[in-house]
Amino acid sequence: MNRIRYVSLGLLALVGVYTGTWAYFAPTGWYANFPGFGLSWLPQLGPYNEHLAKDAGAMFLALACLTLVALRQVRNTRLVQTTGAVWLVFNVLHFSYHVQHLDMYGTRDQVLNVVLLAALVLSAAVLLVPGPRPVAVPVRSVRGDGIQ
DSSP: OOOHHHHHHHHHHHHHHHHHHHHHHHHHHHHTEEETTTOSOOOOHHHHHHHHHHHHHHHHHHHHHHHHHHHHHTTTTHHHHHHHHHHHHHHHHHHHHHHHGGSSSSSSHHHHHEEEHEOOOOEEETSSOOOOOOOOOOOOOOOOOOOO
């Protein structure tokens, strides 16, 4: 279970750092070239707005910060589930917006949008699964007889 948590948290942290750093510190380039790798998905959504781009970057960096804390404390189920819930709210709303606006993209970009955004929803949802329950260990008294 912890391996799944590491992978999910790692993916979400990577997305948060990648998107947040780019959007906040180079908002014009982010707007023109996101998600990168020769693709450009933002200009089709409307005119550039530096304030909105930097706010999106700041939000992704805040999510990345929370996620990195959870990654360092992956056995803390409450923290991991809270992180998953926060990402899930964002990713479900983000996904639902984009699936309603796929018509502005070609087929390749439509498929990539759905697949990548759905993967982020699933990565967040997986974090809501409770971890293994700790096994209760009997407490021994100083006398060693188990009586307190």
